[in-house]
Each structure stands twice: as structure tokens, then as C-alpha cells.
Amino acid sequence: MVTQRGRARGQCCESSDLPLATLPSLFNPHERPKLVAPPRLVQSTDLVLERSMMFTLKVRSHQREELVEFTEQVAEKLKESGAQDGIVVLYVQHTTAGLTINENADPDVPRDMLHALRTLIPQHGMGFRHGEENSDAHIKASLTGPSVTVPFADGKLLLGRWQGIFLCEFDGGRERRVIMMIR
Amino acid sequence: MVTQRGRARGQCCESSDLPLATLPSLFNPHERPKLVAPPRLVQSTDLVLERSMMFTLKVRSHQREELVEFTEQVAEKLKESGAQDGIVVLYVQHTTAGLTINENADPDVPRDMLHALRTLIPQHGMGFRHGEENSDAHIKASLTGPSVTVPFADGKLLLGRWQGIFLCEFDGGRERRVIMMIR
């Protein structure tokens, strides 16, 4: 994976003020020192830093309940990052929407999923007390979960053939923020 | 993010016994070598190691079913770690409790969530065979999930305005262990 921001600021490659005597492993005292060009660690790291490892994605829903696929957005940002291997963490900053991964081919699959969840946890009639009439949405959001973690290799998401990444909207339509962190 | 423990022990910065000939990318053979002070990689890394990237949190529940918010504990440990950017993985080491993220403002939201889950999966009457009379708790734990992953930046959890981190207790009251790993 591409060097992480915090470390690149100096934790790995920057010098410190400790005496040289604490550095025994870097050279052999019995070997005659050689003249060398300096390693260019910091510049390389700085170049890496120009590429971000964190993005904020916007995903738009148009109905109260809707599964909105945004796999393409994630794949594009991953490409933009230049990262090769690691994990992508997607995290929705809302309490009435979740994230999931499911079939991206037949639109009846997301339709059936929303239908089943609505059957099990209807908006009204379960004796909810929360005054905003969206307790069902909060519960469905926790059942699908606020985040998904997807591994990638060679710069490509390791999604299965039929897998797509979906925002699970349970109280829309709205624009939702999804944080994408690459690690 | 702060340098990870394993790597800091020497995988990135330690010398090895391979011949110098395998190091072509570090300097240009057509350029006259320059005299340089040695880079001080290892000391800097050692300083980073003083801060831990893993914590064990204790979260106490008082009822059989309860959502216990512990966002503050997580935020404090994150601050203590000194990590700036990355992900926090929270992981509950139990099979009858889960973790979730949901609204931290109106206590009716967690109440409604427990109420709905109890309506769908009651403790008794579904024909469970597990002898401890807590199959409902095991199932609810798997539905909410054993872990949550939350991104952070500039040392702050990237929670949405209304989001809090909750232990989902389904077979309490007890003290529960939650592993917090920063990456």
C-alpha cells in the first residue's frame, strides 16, 4: 500500500536528535566506510503524499428506501490514489443509512432486500417511541452496518463477479456522505 | 498513521547481509558520490514505539439487553495513541454482544432498536435448542456484528454529527472486553 500520511510526515524516514551511537545496525564498524550518494527517502515519500489516501464520496438517493450502487466511484478513487494492495474502508456518516455489498446485476435483488426489511421492520405499527418516525431506518442501518471493508490488489477491488457496493438508504431521498479510507 | 509495531522492530529500517550490488536504485553510478551524514531512521522509529496502537476497553452493561455508548473511551484512547490518520477497529471478544454505530442523541432510538430485535427474535418461543436460553442473544450479536471500523483524520474519529459507538448487550449485565486496534 502507498505510504500513509502520518508516517510520511517523518516517523519512518525523518532524522532525529538521538546520538549516532544508538544506530549500530546500519553499518559494520569493522568494515571500511564507503562513499555513497545519499539515499533519497524523503523526496520519494513526498511524492507519494501528493496522492490522497482518504476521500469523501457523495451518494445521492431519490426515494425513502433505495439501494444505490456506487462501485464505480470507489474504483475511480482507488485508481486516483495509486495504491496497489490493501483494504478500502467505506464508512457512512449517517444513522439512517447503511452500506452493503450484494448483487449488481438484477435490480430485483435490491428490490427484494428492501421489501423483506420493510416487511420485518415496518415504519409504523411496531410501537416505536422515537419521535421522528424513522426508527425503522435507524434499525435497518444498524442491521446492514455503517461500513464495508473491501480488499484490493494490483490497484483493483477484489470484488466477486456479481458484487457491487451499495448505499442502503432507509430515510431518503438525500445526499449522503461516505468516507473512503485506503489502508 | 503512526508506525506499526511489527515493522518498527526492524523490517523496514534494519540492515541485512545482502551484498551492496543489489542496491542499484539508491544511487546513480554515473554520479560522483557525495559525503553525507547517516540517516537516522531507527531512532525516530523507536520514539514512535512508545505509543501503543492497541488497547483493551472495558464496557459495563447493567441489563440483559442494553445499548451502552462508549464513544468517549474510544476518542480518548485515540488521542493517547497520538495517531493522526487511519482506521480504528473495535472488536468485541464475546458471542452474545455486538457493536454498532447509531444515534447518540435520543435514547428512544436504542430503545426502539432493542424492542424491534426482541420482537423479531424473542428469547423464548422460536424453538431454539441451545441449552443456555440465550440463542436469541447469539443471533442478535451476529446481526449487529462483532466489530466496527471507524476512520479518523487529524487525530479525530470521523463520526457523523449524530453518530455514537455502542456496545450491543444482548445477555447482560456484564463487563465486556472490546479490543481497539489503530491502523
Place this chain on the structure above:
Amino acid sequence: MVTQRGRARGQCCESSDLPLATLPSLFNPHERPKLVAPPRLVQSTDLVLERSMMFTLKVRSHQREELVEFTEQVAEKLKESGAQDGIVVLYVQHTTAGLTINENADPDVPRDMLHALRTLIPQHGMGFRHGEENSDAHIKASLTGPSVTVPFADGKLLLGRWQGIFLCEFDGGRERRVIMMIR
């Protein structure tokens, strides 16, 4: 954790073409340069690379609905990797199977879980439209989720005493692919 593949390919340790003037932190211009043996960063990193941080696991189910524990496979690959501290992300590349963590002792617990899910979301009778007669499996897969993240320390998964890692098969029997990424 062991050095990650992408970075090891050169992002941290490779030279770049920037002028030396941008490297002020590596040496003090007022200090007389010392002769040193070159640091041997790249070789050490190459050695680390011999151990993989990503694996593809195969998990076999034999019934339409089944919880198949594969904790041992994960623990073995983790050992093989040599990684000491971090997180294991397990990710199933299918849309009708999920992953979960639950009790590994009494087989009645997984049995009760499948029973409850089947009661709530039966294969037939909910008015599903998806033509493959496995909408129930897609929904259960999203409810359990496509991935689990487990922290580890000193090379050991930080599972609780009773916790096992399970493939949740909802449309088997089949061989399922699970990506294991160590970070």
C-alpha cells in the same frame, strides 16, 4: 505488522529524481559530513516480501444453509505470514454467503441461528421477484455481512474464548472463496 507489498515495491525506500536541496532533514549542513556505509533498506524489505500478506481461502459447504467454521485455516495463514500485530480482514467474494463470528462450542448455536433467519426470511412466500429463488440468501448475506475484521497480536488472533470464524452459507453446498488480507 510486516511491511506491506505496495510500499515495499519502492514507495518508501526507492530513490527519486528530486534535487538534493529538498533533503534538509537528513543532514545538518553546518556539520562536517561523516563517511558511512550505505544503509541497506531495500534488501531487508525484499526479504520481508517473501511472506505474503494476502491469501485466498477455500471454504466448502455441503447444504443449502450451513455455518462452516474455518478459524483454523485463518490462524494457519496468519502464522505463515509471520505478521505479529494488526488486523485480519476476511472478505467473501459472493452475494449469497456471508461471514460471521459466533460460538464455536455448541453446534446448536449455529443451528438456532440458521433456524431463526429461515423463520424470518423464508426462501418462498415473501413475494420475492428475483428469478433464481435465492433472494432470501442474498438478504441473509447482507444481514450477516460480507466481511469480518479480527485484530491479532504476537501472531495470534484476538478471538474471545468461545469465538470461531464462520462462513455463512445460504445457497449451497458450494466451494466459496474468502480473501484474507493482513494489515
